[in-house]
Amino acid sequence: MNIGQASGKSGVSAKMIRYYEQIGLIKPPLRTNSNYRRYGADEVHVLRFIKRARNLGFSLDETSALLSLWQDRSRASADVKEIATAHIGELETKITELQGMVKTLKHLVHCCQGNDRPDCPILDDLAEIPSSKGH
Amino acid sequence: MNIGQASGKSGVSAKMIRYYEQIGLIKPPLRTNSNYRRYGADEVHVLRFIKRARNLGFSLDETSALLSLWQDRSRASADVKEIATAHIGELETKITELQGMVKTLKHLVHCCQGNDRPDCPILDDLAEIPSSKGH
DNA sequence: CCTTGACCTTCCCACAATGGGAACCTTTAT
């Protein structure tokens, strides 16, 4: 199987497969005598694993750790749980931050008439013009 | 006022101030005869505007647009409202995605005993091992 | 047999934003 097929079956672009190989996330595959990378079902399996971890928002570093644990028969599931739990915390922190931004923006948009006149509470707020009444 | 003072008053690092100047987000300030950048209250005001927009999650491109509108006396507040509304949409999309990840991860962590034995539903799921019962 | 198109290879560049640091100059205070 060439890199294009492996890409199609794993959902990882050929470009990224080469990159993952370059940074050592995956092992260099065998090559044909014309220097084409050859992949088998195992490699595709690894790529799918990576793809799924990435879809869950794990960084490549975290993915690398999960991959090691996956391939390590003596791993402790507690290690995996720890990575996942820490990751949940990070995601939740990010969600909270984004929600704060949305809340502020919604308030501003709500106060903005959106007509042709230049009075714009959004810009006023960004510019810190003190409003007549706090909110 | 030197760049360090402007940085302190605006909350934007000196490094970033120079970068914003380089990419054309802000105008090059006057220089002293010893080539130091001189800033006044106006420039600091602009930097604070930028800082606040960035804190609300606007990209530098969006911030640039908002800055233009802010400095344009003939701007329509509808334009600003549109940028802000679009941005809210993006943020909410991101929040939904993150919440989906958290939900999946929490389920997996919940199913993971986290002890010393290698049975780990998190890795099993990442590896797409079909579980006995779908969820 | 030879061309054409699809696929592979490596290598370099780009993004968004930010930080680190080197090498060097200026200002200020001791």
Next chain:
DNA sequence: ATAAAGGTTCCCATTGTGGGAAGGTCAAGG
């Protein structure tokens, strides 16, 4: 005078992904 603090430019790194050029390879069809 000298040392510390802060300025200047320039280059590099990050994270993860994509684009594209220049060239090699393979399969199909005229």
